[in-house]
Structures are given as structure tokens and as C-alpha cells.
Amino acid sequence: MTTNHDPQLLGAYVLGVLDEREARAVEDHLASCSRCHADLAELRAMEEAMGDVPPEALLDGPPEGGDLLLQRTLRQVRSERGGQLRRRQVGLGLVAAAVAAVVLGGGFAVGRGTAPDVGAIPQTSTAPAPPAGTKLGSATDPDTGARMTVQVKPAAGWVRVNASVAGIEQNEKCRLFVVAKDGRRAEAGSWLVSAAGEKDGTNLDGSALIAPEDVAAIEVRNFDDERIVTVPV
Amino acid sequence: MAALWSRKREAAADEALIRSLYEEHGRALLAYATRLTGDRAAAEDVVQETLVRAWRHPDTLVNGKGSVRGWLLTVARNIVTDRFRAKAARPQEVAETPTTPPVERDHADSVVDSMVVLEALDRLSSDHRDVLMEIYFRGRSVTEAAEALGVPPGTVKSRSHYALRALRETFVGQQVALKGVAG
Numbered sequence: 159m160t161t162n163h164d165p166q167l168l169g170a171y172v173l174g175v176l177d178e179r180e181a182r183a184v185e186d187h188l189a190s191c192s193r194c195h196a197d198l199a200e201l202r203a204m205e206e207a208m209g210d211v212p213p214e215a216l217l218d219g220p221p222e223g224g225d226l227l228l229q230r231t232l233r234q235v236r237s238e239r240g241g242q243l244r245r246r247q248v249g250l251g252l253v254a255a256a257v258a259a260v261v262l263g264g265g266f267a268v269g270r271g272t273a274p275d276v277g278a279i280p281q282t283s284t285a286p287a288p289p290a291g292t293k294l295g296s297a298t299d300p301d302t303g304a305r306m307t308v309q310v311k312p313a314a315g316w317v318r319v320n321a322s323v324a325g326i327e328q329n330e331k332c333r334l335f336v337v338a339k340d341g342r343r344a345e346a347g348s349w350l351v352s353a354a355g356e357k358d359g360t361n362l363d364g365s366a367l368i369a370p371e372d373v374a375a376i377e378v379r380n381f382d383d384e385r386i387v388t389v390p391v
Numbered sequence: 392m393a394a395l396w397s398r399k400r401e402a403a404a405d406e407a408l409i410r411s412l413y414e415e416h417g418r419a420l421l422a423y424a425t426r427l428t429g430d431r432a433a434a435e436d437v438v439q440e441t442l443v444r445a446w447r448h449p450d451t452l453v454n455g456k457g458s459v460r461g462w463l464l465t466v467a468r469n470i471v472t473d474r475f476r477a478k479a480a481r482p483q484e485v486a487e488t489p490t491t492p493p494v495e496r497d498h499a500d501s502v503v504d505s506m507v508v509l510e511a512l513d514r515l516s517s518d519h520r521d522v523l524m525e526i527y528f529r530g531r532s533v534t535e536a537a538e539a540l541g542v543p544p545g546t547v548k549s550r551s552h553y554a555l556r557a558l559r560e561t562f563v564g565q566q567v568a569l570k571g572v573a574g
Contacts, residue, residue, distance in 0.1 A: 169552025175526050175533050176548070201552075206558040208527060210505040211512075214422035215464055216528050220414045221421040224435070228413050231439045235405050235446050291434065358406075 163187065165194055172201040223294070225307045229361040238264045290371060294391040304327070304387040305359075306378060308338075312370030319346050319366065323378055323387070324359030324378075326351045330380055336366035337375040337388075344368050408449065409442055416460050420467055427471045437474075441467045461506030511561040519554035528549055 165186070170176050170185045188194050222225070296307040304325040311318040321334055330351045335343045346364030349355075378386040420441060424434035444466055465566065511521055525536035537544040 166549040166552045169555040170526075170533065170548040172555065173527055173551055174522075175551070195471075198561055201555050204555055204562060205527075207504050207508050207562060208523075208558075211465065211528075212423050212426075213506070213528060214419050214426065215460060215505070215509055216512075216524065217419040217422055218415065220417040221438075222418070224413070224417055224421060224438075226411070227421070227435045227438060228417075230435075231404055231409055231413070232440045234404065234439065234443055235409055238443070238447075239402060239405060284429050 163191060163194070165197060168194060168197055168201055170241070172198065172205050199353070223296075225296070226294075226309055226320060226322055226361075229359065230320075233361050243259075292334050293373075293391040295376070295388040295389040297387060299385075299387040303377065306376070306387045306389050308376040308389050308391065310370070310373055310376065310391050313365070315369050316365060316367045317365045317373055318371050319376060320361070321364070321376060321378075322359055322361045323355075326356065326360075326378070326386060328353050328356040330386075333379050333381065333388065334362065334364050335379060336378045337377050338366045338368045338372045338374055339374045342368070343377070393473055401455060405446060408446055412442055412445055412459075412463070416463050420463055424471060426469050427468065433474075437467050437470050440470050461509045465506060507562055507565045508558075511558050511565055514561050515554060515557055518550060519557055522547060522550045523554050525559070 163222060164184075167176065167180065167184050168316045171181060176184065188198060291312045293310045294308070295310075296305075300307045302325070304323065306324075309320045311320075317335065317336060319336060323332070323334075326332065328351050329350070332351060333348045334346045336342050336346050344366035346366040348360055349360060351360065373391055375388050375390045377388045380386060417438065420438045421434055424437040424441075425431055428434045428437065441463055445463060512523070515523070521540060522536065524532065525531045525539055531539065533544045533547045537547045540547065542550070
């Protein structure tokens with residue numbers, strides 16, 4: 159046979175990137191070269207193993223628009239650690255300060271990222287997928303520099319809000335409002351910015367009696383009713 | 392108080408761990424979970440749970456980006472599988488739509504293999520890794536890869552050969568080590 163022994167092409171052949179002429183030349187050669195034939199089997203096995211790697215596995219970096227996700231995860235970890243501390247330190251009031259970051263507006267929170275019992279077998283939290291019509295928004299106020307990312311989930315005639323708010327100074331007293339298209343505002347919660355809140359932001363859940371289709375924006379104001387940041391949704 | 396300080400340090404370490412996993416692997420995890428669930432919101436829940444499990448089991452986060460990522464992806468996949476299974480057991484739930492295909496459970500071997508491949512990829516020289524990324528994982532032609540990498544097409548061909556060989560060597564060594572430990 160006239161085929162030349164060029165094992166350097168085998169890899170590209172296995173990976174399927176040779177053109178037709180080259181591929182045929184390799185195949186001709188393979189028929190007569192037992193060494194290349196053995197090599198081929200090994201490389202092919204490797205190629206098959208690579209095929210099991212999900213393509214997403216090779217992406218690097220943080221996800222786009224995943225800020226709320228990170229905040230929720232941090233919150234769950236904090237509250238689980240808080241749970242551990244409470245169990246160890248019953249009666250000591252130190253815990254609250256260490257855990258602080260979670261602020262529950264409006265009297266109740268919606269049940270995402272609730273802390274499972276520490277020590278129990280890790281359970282998947284069965285948070286249902288948010289209903290259709292869930293809206294996301296994010297904005298930075300040019301004047302105050304405050305940033306907010308919100309998720310607004312429709313309920314029957316009202317809305318649940320999850321907000322991550324950053325860039326507000328410690329000790330600022332804040333209110334979270336849902337603003338309706340007709341300008342009406344309903345408070346969805348209030349909080350005091352902690353040192354950690356100033357540094358890492360605050361994540362809070364709230365709710366308001368404004369119909370999902372009427373929601374125009376989510377807004378943070380201080381107790382002097384000065385606007386800190388508005389996120390249209 | 393020393394005790395309080397150490398607790399604060401632990402809390403800071405928790406946050407740092409979660410943040411660094413998120414910064415490094417978040418995109419891969421979320422993209423993978425989104426494909427498996429067909430639903431970004433459900434995928435976010437899966438990623439959250441995956442990161443929390445990693446935090447609960449820091450001992451599994453051994454050295455090497457490849458294996459950490461492999462572990463995280465495997466956990467994410469298992470969470471998705473378990474949820475679909477739980478849903479299937481509760482008929483009152485809304486049926487799966489065509490956009491959320493049921494997830495088959497991987498054969499344990501292929502999960503282990505893909506973790507090992509990831510780690511082996513991570514150990515390749517950057518020349519070798521780059522050429523495999525281009526022509527295998529990004530599906531580019533030799534010409535396109537040559538352009539992207541700034542080398543002649545002939546180099547892309549020979550380099551991909553040596554890259555595949557190098558990967559194979561690391562892979563086989565790793566596979567033996569890992570299966571030895573597991574089995």
C-alpha cells in the first residue's frame with residue numbers, strides 16, 4: 159500500500175475533523191497498520207468518555223443574572239448555621255447578631271430556602287417552580303448608588319416580592335413598596351440596614367395587595383419618604 | 392470573646408466558600424440544571440441546593456477544579472432526578488411538558504467517567520486543552536480552530552492528536568485510582 163504511516167492524524171480522525179480525502183487516507187492506512195489500529199481503539203474510547211461530559215461542564219465563571227440565587231443560597235447557609243448555633247447555645251443571645259442578615263418584611267415570608275433541620279439527612283427543599291408571570295428586574299439608582307434586584311411572583315390578586323438590596327448605608331431605615339400603575343403604593347416590608355447589609359446587601363421577602371397585572375415597580379424608600387431605588391418590572 | 396470571634400470567622404468562611412463555588416462553577420451548574428429541568432427557576436433551586444450540600448460536606452471538595460465541578464454537577468443531576476421522581480409519584484402535579492423531558496438516571500460508571508474526564512482535562516497543558524475545547528466541545532472545524540488559536544491547520548491536527556493521547560493517559564491513571572477507592 160502507498161499509505162504513509164502518520165499517526166499524528168489519528169486524533170483528528172477520531173475527533174471527526176478531517177476532511178473526506180484525509181479521512182479516507184487514514185482509513186486506508188488503518189486497514190494495513192496494526193499499531194495504528196490499536197491506537198485508534200484507545201483514542202476512540204477516550205473520545206467516547208469525553209462525550210459523557212455535559213457541554214455545560216466546561217463553562218466558567220458565575221451565571222448571568224444569578225444575583226438573587228447567590229443571595230438566597232447565602233441566606234440558607236446563614237440560617238442553617240444559625241440553627242446549629244441555636245442548638246449549641248440555647249439561651250445565649252449572641253446568635254441573633256451573627257445571623258442578622260435576613261429581614262422579613264410585612265410580617266411573613268414566603269417559603270423559599272427554609273432551613274432544613276441540621277443533622278437530619280440532607281433533603282432537597284421542594285420549593286415549587288415560580289408561577290408563570292414571575293417578573294425579574296434590576297436597577298441602580300444614579301443618585302443614591304443603591305442597587306436592587308427583584309423577583310415579583312403573582313398570587314391570586316396580590317404579589318410576593320423577593321428583593322436583594324445593596325449599596326445603602328448602615329443604619330438607614332428602609333421600606334419596600336410595591337408601586338401600582340395608578341401610582342398607588344403598598345408596603346411590602348421594612349428593615350434597618352446592618353453593617354453586613356451595607357457590605358453585602360440585604361435579601362428580603364415580602365408581599366403586597368396589588369394585583370400582579372397592576373404592578374409597575376418595586377421601590378425602596380427611607381422613613382422620610384425619600385426614594386432610594388426603584389426597579390420597574 | 393474568643394468563642395464569638397471564631398463563630399464569626401466560621402460564618403465568614405461559609406460565605407467565602409459559597410461565593411467562590413458560585414463564582415467559579417455557577418455558570419456551568421446553572422446551564423446544566425437549566426437544560427435538565429427545562430426551567431430556569433427550577434434550575435436555580437437545584438443550584439442553590441447543590442451549593443448548600445457542598446457547604447455541608449466540605450470534605451468532598453478536594454483539590455482540582457475538575458473534580459470539584461464533577462462532584463457539583465453530579466449532585467445537581469441527582470437532585471433533578473430525585474425531584475422528577477418525587478413528582479412522578481404524585482399524580483396530582485402538573486404533567487411534564489415537552490420542554491421538561493424526563494431525566495434518566497446516569498449509569499454510575501458514566502458519571503464517574505465524566506468526572507474523571509473533567510479532571511483529566513483540567514490537568515492538560517493549556518495548548519492541549521484549548522485545542523480540544525475548540526474542535527470537540529465547541530464543534531469547530533480545523534480551519535476555524537486554527538484561526539481561533541492562531542496556529543496553522545496542520546498544528547491543530549497534530550496537537551489534537553497529542554492532546555487526546557495525553558488526556559487518555561491521565562484519564563486511565565485517574566480512573567484506576569478513583570475506582571480503586573470507590574470499589
